Amino acid sequence: MPGYFDIDDILMEDEPISVVFHVTANGVGLLDPGAESNCVEKGAKVELPFWLAHGLLSLEQAVSINPPPCFTQKTRKEIQADAACVDLRVRCPYFYELGCKIVPLVSDKSIGLFLRYAFTSRYKEVLSKSHSSSMMTVPKFVPRLTKEETRVFESARESMAAFKKWRAGGVRLHKASILGRKRKTKLPDGASTP
């Protein structure tokens, strides 16, 4: 869920996006590492963080956005071959969130379908492991999950662990530490504590 105070939303907007400038921009040479003067030429291909690219696109139509590498045909083929085995975190930890924001900005409308296909097919793998895995060991596929998938996985694992802890029993009421100390100091030396 996007939000002004959502740290994941903020981090997601920092993902680099490749854009093509439609205008010559003066005084922003630091954006383009290959620029010789202090300006970005028209038609130059530059990597910008998503928030800047989005801003430039919506305000001035100054740039056009290329879909990030994690939505290319190569990745799509890999997802189609075996979705659960693809390491999406390496490609983009905010795969789904970024995808959702990119969709209205690019002409390639199949990204939305691709996102849904990827989530649906990877969800099965997450589901089959999440409630049964123990708290001690982390399944092998967890490092391959994106942030969103990890959240789904962790929520299932935590609720199952809480239930198991409750079922195993144990101390239901915890004594405040200060109570134990007070009692000890009051007791005479020889008395055995109950």
Added chain:
Amino acid sequence: MAGQSDPHLSIFSPSEVEFVAEDEIVDIVPNIRMDALNMICGDFGPFYPQVPTKVPLWLAVALKKRGKCTIRTPDWMTVDRLTQVLEAERESSREFQPLPFHYIEISKLLFDHARDDISDAYLVRSLIEDIRDVRFHKVETGLETISGRTHAVKLKNLSAMEVNIVRPFMVRTLQAFYKHDSPQMIQQADTTGSRPTPVTDRGPRRDLRRR
């Protein structure tokens, strides 16, 4: 009502669910004479030795701890009934058998505090564990059928604790699917023709309401 353990997600912790379950009424046989107790939730008693009476589970446990009563095992917590339920659960792969809404919590409280009042306690306990395992496996296989077209899931006869375990996972999953299936995400899906056909075998157990 929201749980106190995590105010952001409105998730109940298992002990909060147990707390709710303690309001369930059970039969006890007191061995003391005591006047009626007038509580906000109702009047209980008066208590006479060897005369069965109905009290909430928390009161029964409190009296039992002090050795003032024996708790009568509920009807459903007998070996015969539970064996029947287990068989029925195993036979139908989709439907859940009707059990008390708080059967996991009630049985745990009774096992913890009134083990000597339950006949065949060991067998009853393992039967309840088996039933819970079978039911949870059904929930998991049911969750596999969730797809982008799922907007609500009806789970009949599922108990409080079982719902509580799958709630965070299910809510997050449905949120994600809802997001990925929103019209602006797949706006040109129908024209391209690449949209997969909706899942037809949804399983009669879950009554998935579709848009």
